[in-house]
Amino acid sequence: MTVPVLTIDGPSGAGKGTISRLVAKKLGWNYLDSGSIYRSLAIALLQQTVDLSDEAAIVKVAETMDLAFECGDELIVKLNGVDITAQLGLETTGNTASIIAVLPEVRQALLQKQQNFRQSPGLVADGRDMGTVVFPDATSKVFLTASAEERARRRYKQLKEKGIDANLSSLTLDIEERDRRDSERATAPLAMAENALYIDSSNMSIDAVIEEVLNLIR
Numbered sequence: 247m248t249v250p251v252l253t254i255d256g257p258s259g260a261g262k263g264t265i266s267r268l269v270a271k272k273l274g275w276n277y278l279d280s281g282s283i284y285r286s287l288a289i290a291l292l293q294q295t296v297d298l299s300d301e302a303a304i305v306k307v308a309e310t311m312d313l314a315f316e317c318g319d320e321l322i323v324k325l326n327g328v329d330i331t332a333q334l335g336l337e338t339t340g341n342t343a344s345i346i347a348v349l350p351e352v353r354q355a356l357l358q359k360q361q362n363f364r365q366s367p368g369l370v371a372d373g374r375d376m377g378t379v380v381f382p383d384a385t386s387k388v389f390l391t392a393s394a395e396e397r398a399r400r401r402y403k404q405l406k407e408k409g410i411d412a413n414l415s416s417l418t419l420d421i422e423e424r425d426r427r428d429s430e431r432a433t434a435p436l437a438m439a440e441n442a443l444y445i446d447s448s449n450m451s452i453d454a455v456i457e458e459v460l461n462l463i464r
């Protein structure tokens with residue numbers, strides 16, 4: 247029997263991580279934060295000062311990096327045995343991830359790493375192309391979005407809570423720029439899967455979104 251998958255795709259800051267983690271917990275399923283795989287690769291490349299226009303060199307790092315995920319209340323990620331969790335959320339990490347994510351061979355090199363998360367009793371996978379490319383046969387698909395302003399506001403609040411200095415207007419510009427790059431790239435662009443449920447969470451509580459997603463599974 248194939249393992250059921252719920253995919254939650256959408257732009258940066260739409261709340262996919264929060265919703266996916268909570269839904270996975272409620273269902274007792276595994277959780278894949280695919281963005282963290284792109285982010286981990288970005289960290290590896292920055293550490294090794296790899297030229298971000300050298301696709302072959304990036305693929306080599308993608309194929310050889312050793313990633314370990316520990317999913318407790320907080321996701322802990324180890325790159326080649328070293329805890330990189332604190333660097334995952336940095337803006338430079340996210341921006342670098344989005345730059346290398348346009349490269350088709352890099353996406354191909356990360357495909358199997360993502361599909362390996364499909365383990366019994368089920369998987370909640372969050373990203374940009376979960377329902378369209380990585381798990382096209384997923385049982386249930388959601389496209390979760392919110393306005394760019396609302397997403398920037400949420401990100402601002404998150405960073406402030408972590409004691410990281412942030413500027414709302416530059417966050418909004420960053421988010422719009424990342425949306426554009428993610429949507430316009432030729433390979434696996436951010437797009438809604440044909441049979442996905444569309445949810446705009448701009449004016450919704452977390453509980454209300456979770457309820458809609460669980461209804462889909464039921």
Ligand code: C5P
Binds near residue numbers: 285
């Ligand atoms: O979701 P998150 O913000 O962590 O992702 C960081 C970047 O990785 C995104 O801006 C996107 O460019 C890329 N990404 C992707 N495909 C995914 C997940 C993330 O291209 N499935």
